[in-house]
Amino acid sequence: MKCKRCRRAEAAVDLPSHHAAFCPDCFFVFFRRQVREGIRRYRLLAPGDRVLVCVSGGKDSLVLWDVLMEAGYKTEGLYIDLGIEGYSARSREKVAAFAAARGKTPIVVELAKEGIPIPEAARCIRMQECSICGTVKRYFFNKVAAEGGFSVVATGHNLDDEGARLLGNLLHWQRDHLARQHPFLPEAGTGLVRKVKPLWRITEMETAAYGFLKGIDYVTEECPMSLDATSLVYKEALSLIEDKMPGTRIVFYQGFLDASNPLRQATVEPMADDGEETGFGKGSAGGVPGACSSCGASTFAQVCSFCRLKERVREQRERRREKT
C-alpha cells in the first residue's frame, strides 16, 4: 500500500477512520496537524504558556510531551511515583530516560514520601485504587503547577479515553460528569490551574504508532492496579464498533463537544474539574471555597479531599499497627 499523501513511499500506518494510509514522514505531518487542530479548536494553549505535562511513562503522555516540545511550547514534565512495586520504578526510568535525551529533568513527586502510596492506601481504606489515584494526582497537578508558576496542566488523554468516558457517563446518565467532560477545563479563581487534553482528536493506535516510529521508549505494560478498570469495558465496546464502522469514535465525541448539542446545552456549566477539586495559591476569588484547614489549599470543604484521604489512611495504618 502506498502513502496516500506523498504517493511514493510505502505506507506504514493505515487509518480507516480517515480513509488514509501514510508513510512515516507523512504520518508525522498528519499527527502534528491533528494535535494543532485539537489545540486550536478550543484554544487549549497559548504561545506564552508554561505547560506542566503530566507524564506516566506510557505512550500517550510521552508522545504529548514530545509533540508539545517540538511545537515550541515551554514545557516541564511532572511524574508522580505511585509507589506500585516494580511498575513505578520501571515507568519512572522510562520518563527519566526520555527527559534526559531532551535535556530535561522531570519534576518527581513520590507518594511513598508523601505518606500515601496508592496500593497501601487502597488496602488501608478499602477504596478502589483508581479512585484514590485520581484524587491524589489532581491534588499534585494543582500543587506543583501553582508552586512552579505554570499556567496550564496538560494530560495525555486521547480519543479512546474520552470516548470511553463519554460512553460510561451516558450509560449511567451522569449529568454532572457530562457537564465537566471537555478537553478544556478553565482555570478557576480558587487556584485550580487550567487543564487541557491536546490529544483529544487522536486515537491510542495513532499515539502508539507515533511513539514507535519516533523511537520513544515507553512502558508497554499496564498499570497492575487498572486491570479491572471499568473504562476498559467501554473501550472494548467502542473498539468493536470502530472496527465495523471506522470513524464512529471521533463522530461520537466530537458531536458531544459540539456547542449545538442539546445535551451539552442542558448540562453546561463553568467546568471545574473531574471531581472535587483542591486548588492552590490564589485564594478563593469569585467563589465560595476557602482554605483547607490542614494544607491551605482552596477547597469547597473545611478539609480538602486529599487531606481527608491522607488522614483516613493514617488512622487505618495506626489501627493496624496497634492490632499487631
Next chain:
Amino acid sequence: MEGLKSFVDAAMPCGPVSRKGNFPNRGSGAVSCIMHPMIRVRLPQKKRELDVPGPRRVMDILAEAGVRPTTVIVTQGKRLLTRDHKVEDGETIEVISVVSGG
C-alpha cells in the same frame, strides 16, 4: 525435494501451532516431521507466541490470533506493518497492544 515437501504438508496440515508445539503427528511414528518455517507471531504483553502458516496478510493473522486491529500496532523490527501487508513464512512479527486502562 518438492515431492517431499508436499508429502509433509499433506501429512501435517498446519493450522496455527502454539509455541509449545502441539503437533498432531508427533510421536505417532507415522511421519518423520520436517518443519518448514512458519510465521512467528509474538504478543509480548500477553506473554504468548504462535506460529501460523504463510504467506498471510496482517489482518488475517490478527483475526487468527483473536485480536482486533484497532487495539494494536504490528511491528517487524523497526517497521510498522499495515493491515494488508503480506507476511511470509520464516518471518517474525510482534503484535503490541495499545490499550491503556485507568
